[in-house]
Amino acid sequence: MNTLKILSGGAAQGLVDSLAAKFRDITGYVIEGEFGAVGTMAEKLRAGRPADVLILTTAVLDALARDGFIVSGAATDVGLVEAAIAVRASDPAVAVDTADALRDSLRACDAFFVPDTKASTAGQHIAKVLSQLGIAGDMKDRLREFPNGATAMRHLASSDAARPIGCTQTTEILNTPGLTLIGPLPPGCELATMYAATPTGQTTHATAATTLIKLLTASEQHGARQRAGFLSRSGN
Structure with a gap:
């Protein structure tokens, strides 16, 4: 069976997985996906990793x-x-609806699970938020940093800490069993990142690549994108 290779931010894993069977039925291709921090995925492409x-x-x-x-x-x-x-x-739920509430909730936790604060979009932002809230030093020993958000969330779900909290993109939280999504970061600390899909210059499966992108972005897949944690530009 033909294979379509993708390099993707971890944010899209749940959406891709949910549509993989439909894509296979349409094209006869199976998806071979590699998911992780966006910076890491870009470097893999630059280093010569094959991708469509x-x-x-x-x-x-x-x-x-x-x-x-x-x-x-x-x-x-x-x-x-x-x-x-x-x-x-x-x-129990924690309060994160304001910057002060988020600061208090983070100070009360004993472990804070996050993606790579250098290579991942969410991780870089989290590091800035901790500095903005004035608690970067306080949180240093509580940070539990992992290569990507999906891995961080799996470790949060299985953590034996007393009061752990995690932060990453909503898509990775929703795709991890055993977690409760509390809500987005509050005003002044928020982050909303646009993801997009494109064929690579090296693909030899251009028709299948285009079909996958159309499937991921089609209007009839709006519900699938919402369930996976993707919002439209209008915020819904």
Whole structure:
């Protein structure tokens, strides 16, 4: 069976997985996906990793286009993804509706599970928020940092800490069993990142690549994108 290779931010894994069977029925192709921090996925492409489709943030795709790895203007928006707070499903909710509430909730936790604060979109933002809230030093020993948000959330779900909290993109929280999505980061701390999909310049499966991108972004898949945690530009 033919294989379509994708490099994707972890944010899109749940959406891709939910549509993989339909894509196979339409094209006869199976998806071979590699998911992780967007910076890491971009570096894999730059280093020569074979790929037919990229699903990354628009900022990262713009940089790849400038460097000639993809065609400029060929990407199609998938949707906005918010950074959000999660707890284990067995734990009580925490308050994160204001910056002060978020600060208090973070100070009360004994472990804070986050994606890579250098290579991932959410992780970079989380590091800025901790500094903005004036608690970066306080949280240093409580940070539990992992290569990507999906891995961080799996470790949060299985954590034996007394009061753990996690923060990553909503899509990765929703795709992890055993967690409760509390809500997005509050005003002044929020992050909403646009993800887009595009064929790579190296693909030899252009028709299948285009079909996958149309499937991911089609209006009839609006419900699937919502369930996976993607918002439209209008915020729904």
